[in-house]
Amino acid sequence: MSNLLKKVNWMTLLIPIVSVILGLLCGAVIMLIIGYNPVLAYQSIIESIFLQPYYGGETIRAMIPLVLAGIAVAFAFRTGLFNIGVEGQLLVGWFASVACAICFGHLPKVILLPMSIIAGGAAGALWGFIPGILKARFKVHEVISTIMMNYIALYTTAYLIKNFLYTEGERTPTIPAAASLASTFLANLTQGSRLHWGFVVAIIAVFAMWFILWKTTKGYELRAVGFSPDASKYAGMNVSRNIMLSLTISGIFAGLGGAMEGLGTYQYMTINSAFTGIGFNGIAVALLGLNTPVGVVLSGALFAGLQTGGLTMQSDAGVPVELIQIIIALIIFFVGSGYVIKWAFGRLSRKGHK
Amino acid sequence: MSYAIEMRNIRKEFPGIVANDDITLQVQEGEIHALFGENGAGKSTLMNVLFGLYQPDQGEIYVHGKKEFINDPNDAARLGIGMVHQHFMLIDKFTVAENIILGREPKKHGALDMAKAVKIVKELSERYGLDVDPNKKVEDITVGMQQRVEILKTLYRGSDILIFDEPTAVLTPLEIKELIEIMKRLVGEGKSIILITHKLKEIFESCDRCTVIRRGKNIDTVAISDTNPSDLASMMVGRKVNIQVNNAPYDPKEKVLEIEHLNVLDSRKVDVIKDLNLTVHGGEILGIAGVDGNGQTELIEAIAGLRKVKDGSIKINNDDVTNQKTRKIIEAGLGYIPEDRQKHGLVLDFSVGENMVLQTYYKKPYAQAGILHNKVITKKAKQLIQEFDVRTPSEKTLARSLSGGNQQKVIVAREVDRSPQLLIAAQPTRGLDIGAIEFIHGKLIEEKKKGKAVLLVSFELDEILHLSDRIAVIYEGHIIDIVNPKETDENELGLLMAGRKKGGNEA
Numbered sequence: 138m139s140n141l142l143k144k145v146n147w148m149t150l151l152i153p154i155v156s157v158i159l160g161l162l163c164g165a166v167i168m169l170i171i172g173y174n175p176v177l178a179y180q181s182i183i184e185s186i187f188l189q190p191y192y193g194g195e196t197i198r199a200m201i202p203l204v205l206a207g208i209a210v211a212f213a214f215r216t217g218l219f220n221i222g223v224e225g226q227l228l229v230g231w232f233a234s235v236a237c238a239i240c241f242g243h244l245p246k247v248i249l250l251p252m253s254i255i256a257g258g259a260a261g262a263l264w265g266f267i268p269g270i271l272k273a274r275f276k277v278h279e280v281i282s283t284i285m286m287n288y289i290a291l292y293t294t295a296y297l298i299k300n301f302l303y304t305e306g307e308r309t310p311t312i313p314a315a316a317s318l319a320s321t322f323l324a325n326l327t328q329g330s331r332l333h334w335g336f337v338v339a340i341i342a343v344f345a346m347w348f349i350l351w352k353t354t355k356g357y358e359l360r361a362v363g364f365s366p367d368a369s370k371y372a373g374m375n376v377s378r379n380i381m382l383s384l385t386i387s388g389i390f391a392g393l394g395g396a397m398e399g400l401g402t403y404q405y406m407t408i409n410s411a412f413t414g415i416g417f418n419g420i421a422v423a424l425l426g427l428n429t430p431v432g433v434v435l436s437g438a439l440f441a442g443l444q445t446g447g448l449t450m451q452s453d454a455g456v457p458v459e460l461i462q463i464i465i466a467l468i469i470f471f472v473g474s475g476y477v478i479k480w481a482f483g484r485l486s487r488k489g490h491k
Numbered sequence: 492m493s494y495a496i497e498m499r500n501i502r503k504e505f506p507g508i509v510a511n512d513d514i515t516l517q518v519q520e521g522e523i524h525a526l527f528g529e530n531g532a533g534k535s536t537l538m539n540v541l542f543g544l545y546q547p548d549q550g551e552i553y554v555h556g557k558k559e560f561i562n563d564p565n566d567a568a569r570l571g572i573g574m575v576h577q578h579f580m581l582i583d584k585f586t587v588a589e590n591i592i593l594g595r596e597p598k599k600h601g602a603l604d605m606a607k608a609v610k611i612v613k614e615l616s617e618r619y620g621l622d623v624d625p626n627k628k629v630e631d632i633t634v635g636m637q638q639r640v641e642i643l644k645t646l647y648r649g650s651d652i653l654i655f656d657e658p659t660a661v662l663t664p665l666e667i668k669e670l671i672e673i674m675k676r677l678v679g680e681g682k683s684i685i686l687i688t689h690k691l692k693e694i695f696e697s698c699d700r701c702t703v704i705r706r707g708k709n710i711d712t713v714a715i716s717d718t719n720p721s722d723l724a725s726m727m728v729g730r731k732v733n734i735q736v737n738n739a740p741y742d743p744k745e746k747v748l749e750i751e752h753l754n755v756l757d758s759r760k761v762d763v764i765k766d767l768n769l770t771v772h773g774g775e776i777l778g779i780a781g782v783d784g785n786g787q788t789e790l791i792e793a794i795a796g797l798r799k800v801k802d803g804s805i806k807i808n809n810d811d812v813t814n815q816k817t818r819k820i821i822e823a824g825l826g827y828i829p830e831d832r833q834k835h836g837l838v839l840d841f842s843v844g845e846n847m848v849l850q851t852y853y854k855k856p857y858a859q860a861g862i863l864h865n866k867v868i869t870k871k872a873k874q875l876i877q878e879f880d881v882r883t884p885s886e887k888t889l890a891r892s893l894s895g896g897n898q899q900k901v902i903v904a905r906e907v908d909r910s911p912q913l914l915i916a917a918q919p920t921r922g923l924d925i926g927a928i929e930f931i932h933g934k935l936i937e938e939k940k941k942g943k944a945v946l947l948v949s950f951e952l953d954e955i956l957h958l959s960d961r962i963a964v965i966y967e968g969h970i971i972d973i974v975n976p977k978e979t980d981e982n983e984l985g986l987l988m989a990g991r992k993k994g995g996n997e998a
Contacts, residue, residue: 354853354861361849364840370797371827371835372849373818 151482152475153425153432157439160468164460173456181453182446192445194327198402199441200434201335202227205394206419207426207433208346209261213387214428215350217363220384222268222283223391224416225290226261228409230392232294233260235309235399235406236302238316246315253316254338254396261392262385264290269384273377279384287412295408308407318401333401342390347430349386359383391416421469440465493556495520495652495683496541496572501550503536507884510536511547512707516685518652520555523674523684525694525701525715528727529924531882531894533707534687538654542574543567554652570652573645577656579637581629587640588612588625591647615646620676635666642673653677654685659693660922663782664952664985671697689727689924691720703727728926736932739940741960744773746809747824747913747944748794753803755786755793755968763789765968767803771913776935776945778959778976780952782988786968787948788830791917794946795827796820808912821850826911828902830918830948836902837890844872844886847905879904880930896927903934914938917948932958952981966990 165175185192206223213220220226234257241249268282302309318333326332350356362369362379370376394415399406422440426432447461471478496518503511510533518524528534539545541552543561552559554570561567567574581590588609597607612625621639629637638658645653655674659667674684674697686698694701695715703710703726710726724732748771755764763786771777781787792798794805796817804813812820821827829835837846848857848868856867872886881900883893890898899919906914916935920928935958939945949955955962956976963970964987972987 352863352865354858354863357845357852357863361838361841361845365834365838367834368836368838368849370817371795371829373816373821375816375818 148479148482149427152478153427153436153472155478156425156468156471156475159471160464163467164464167463168456168460174454178450178454178456178460181449182443185449185453186442186446189328189449190326191328191330192449194323194330194332196438196441196445197336198330198332199445200437201333201339201397201401202394202415203418203422203441204339204434204437205342205390205397206416207422207437208342208430209387209390209394210419210423211426211428211430211433212346212350212390213383214423215363216359216379216383217366218272218380218383218387219280220265220283220387220391221280221420222264222286222416223387223394223419224412224414225283225287226264226388226391227395227398227413227416227419228287228290228294229264230257230261230395231399231406232297232395233257233392234316234396235312236297238312238400239302239310242313242315244315249313249315250318250400253312253400254393257396257399258389258392261388261390261395263388264392265384265386265388266381269381272384273380287416291409291412294406295410298406298408306407309405311404312400316400317404318397319404331402333397335397335401338393338397342393343430343434346390355382391419394419418465421465421472424469425472493520494518494553495522495555496685497553497556498537498541499551499553501537501540501547501552503533503540503545503547509707511540514550514704514707514709516702517712518683518685519700520683521678521681522699523678523686523697525698526685526687526704527689527694527701527723528704529689529926530896530922532704532727532924534704535656536707537704538574538656538685538687541567542572542654568648568650571650572652572654573648573650574654574656575638575641575645575658577658577660579641581637581640583630584628586626586628587623587632587643590629590640591625591643595648611647612643615643619646619673619680621673633666634661635663635669638662638666638670639673642677651681652683652685654687656687657689657922658686659688659690663950664981667693691724691925694723695720705729724925727924732925732929736929736936738958739936741775743775743960744942746770747773747807748946749804749806749809750794751804751806753790753793753805754801755789755798756801757789762801763968764793767965767969769963769970771944771946773912773942773944774939775960776939776947776958778955778962779946779948779965780955780962780984780988781965783950785965785988787917787965789968790965791827791830791915791946791948794820794915795825818850821911824912826906826909826914828899828906828914828916828919830921832895832899832902837898839889839891841890842887843876843881843883843890843893843901844869846890846901847872847875847886847908849905851909875901875904875908879934896923899923899927899931903931907934907938910941911943913944913946915946915948918950919947920949920951920954952984956981956984964988 168175168178186196187193206227209223210220234253237256238249238253241252264286268279268286271277271282272279298309304310318335320334323332324330350360358374359379359382362374362376366376418440422433422436425436443461443465447458450456451458494517498514498516501511501514514537516537526534536545540547543563543566552561559570591612592608597604597611609625616623621643623636623639623643629640658670662670678684688694698715700712700714701723702712705727750767750769753764753767754762757763767790779787789798793800796815800814804811806812807823807825810823812823833839838849851857852863857864869886876883876886879900881904882897890901919931935945947958959976961973962976963973964984966988967990971990972992
């Protein structure tokens with residue numbers, strides 16, 4: 138029986154691993170067709186991430202919002218909800234944290250920093266709660282309402298910055314040092330990368346997802362409602378309240394992701410004319426990570442590594458950095474067609490038995 | 492002699508389990524052959540192998556004496572093998588004829604020839620005495636009729652070997668009788684039938700021979716004329732079984748459930764429970780008999796707080812629970828074995844262990860201050876699995892992967908273990924095999940002996956007659972009469988269920 142369990146786990150793990158390999162292979166084929174050297178390209182990515190502290194630091198830095206966005210998607214998914222609104226929740230979280238930091242700039246760091254982080258989480262929570270209540274009360278599908286909320290977030294934050302927190306360069310002023318997550322220690326350690334203390338928040342979030350879902354009674358309820366709203370209702374659970382709660386918690390994770398960008402990476406917020414893409418990449422991160430906390434960290438690392446290493450790929454191997462987006466898209470494509478991979482392996486192993 | 496179907500030494504293994512171990516099934520031309528076994532014995536696997544949904548690891552299949560490889564259901568259809576599924580695969584909004592021809596439509600000049608389709612369906616229906624109206628929409632016909640549409644679908648595709656997968660599970664007693672006649676007529680017209688079942692009564696009423704399988708192994712193939720129900724039952728279960736569990740004497744105690752002047756609306760806002768009064772005492776099993784759709788489901792849902800009560804009151808242990816939240820009613824002492832065990836009774840993607848605490852997970856000792864005590868839950872689950880003989884690899888196994896009987900045992904274990912004052916059992920043994928029925932009946936009687944009140948709702952009159960201390964007959968949303976099971980019989984109940992009170996007057 139324990140053998141069986143191992144086999145099953147191995148099969149589920151297979152899909153993301155095979156998808157990554159296939160994605161990289163297809164990327165190599167595309168490079169060959171256009172006339173670049175894929176070996177050199179991948180070599181430059183790997184070397185930069187693992188051997189150059191600056192790119193290593195930047196990779197971890199890029200992981201922070203990606204992992205938080207991934208956790209947000211995965212958490213909602215585990216409770217039967219598809220949160221496409223991570224992008225919007227992240228934007229309002231980003232804005233709220235920066236706004237809080239600027240407005241209460243006179244407060245000491247011990248108060249201001251936690252307060253700004255909480256402000257980001259709270260804004261994300263609100264942005265998740267609205268689709269939650271729409272679904273629970275009026276049965277509005279969360280996919281529709283969360284997409285809509287993304288646009289509201291994009292233009293509302295732009296409006297608020299323009300009218301209340303505007304400074305030269307189409308952005309907010311820089312936040313006071315008392316609210317910053319940046320660290321000269323970490324920067325020196327990584328030869329001047331923008332790595333900041335936000336990774337601690339990301340680690341806590343990963344742990345929190347696991348703890349809430351599998352160790353608390355609320356998590357038990359959330360998962361039960363996600364799997365079977367009917368059986369949960371029959372068992373006396375409040376299905377509507379759990380839907381609202383799930384999207385709210387998911388929104389907190391996403392909002393924290395935004396706060397990390399605002400308080401850590403950039404120290405301000407620009408007037409965005411388009412989405413950051415982090416929230417949408419979060420969907421991919423969750424998908425590739427099989428919606429598990431550890432999986433989200435691993436796939437977040439992969440995506441962050443590809444994005445950061447892509448820059449050296451451009452300078453060292455001459456391959457345009459856009460190709461990285463194509464590879465990421467291919468990986469997602471293969472994960473999405475995981476059924477085909479499963480089927481193919483089933484066929485192969487059956488032939489092997491005969 | 493050649494067989495219509497011969498499956499020789501079939502072996503099919505799934506990770507961790509041998510579903511079919513060297514099974515041989517020989518179906519003669521023109522016979523009704525029963526495939527008899529408990530849930531999880533491997534009947535469905537064997538039939539899925541025959542139907543091309545699974546490939547056997549070992550063994551050979553012969554159809555009309557010729558060796559065949561059946562790779563998918565299309566191959567099976569080509570060989571004349573048709574399956575009448577337990578869960579119908581029909582499109583509600585389509586007419587009978589449209590459903591039957593779907594996928595193989597008669598055409599005229601490249602366009603659908605509906606007139607011809609209707610004609611073909613009519614002819615087939617008359618030839619086999621199915622009495623189906625081709626122009627009616629599926630959503631407007633009864634379940635029994637829908638099943639006949641399924642039969643017609645296979646006939647239309649030219650099947651001469653028909654597999655019936657537990658066909659009577661969804662039928663009323665009268666419909667079962669009619670189905671058996673239809674099967675006999677099909678055989679009379681030269682078809683061969685495999686009947687998958689775990690109901691003894693049907694086998695003795697319809698079949699010629701019977702192959703018994705148990706835990707994936709062939710036990711025996713016997714001619715029905717040479718055997719008797721109790722031998723066959725023992726063969727299936729592998730030990731001596733009581734087809735009827737001995738009931739305990741009737742010793743009613745104080746009132747546990749009191750329903751007064753209850754009125755409930757259904758989902759279409761139509762009065763479905765009308766001025767219903769009912770009392771269930773501790774130490775009794777009250778059976779509710781009635782034809783499906785007379786308000787049984789709504790009555791139970793109203794008691795459990797899942798459906799709004801328009802008027803009237805429901806009390807459990809003198810506690811008014813009318814229109815209370817479900818959790819409060821559960822805490823007031825309600826245990827509930829729901830009719831649809833997969834949809835309402837279990838979270839299928841939860842493990843068996845997690846399902847064991849579906850109503851109690853937030854209470855001590857399973858949790859404290861919002862933190863689950865997984866060790867305690869696991870321990871409890873292990874204890875219940877053993878106590879209730881749930882056949883599962885472990886408490887970590889997903890409920891989805893258990894057989895129907897074992898899923899039901901998980902629910903019964905959970906509900907009984909909470910020791911509720913009132914236990915509602917809705918169709919508690921529907922679709923279960925003899926071993927599991929015996930077990931669940933035993934548990935219900937045990938609860939009664941402990942002085943609990945049991946409200947039993949069932950379409951199986953045998954079950955109602957055998958277990959109940961009093962029988963309330965429900966008709967069009969109210970209790971038309973309460974009878975003593977010792978002084979009544981199926982005929983009188985049948986009349987009451989149709990709305991006729993003693994003396995022959997319409998109610």
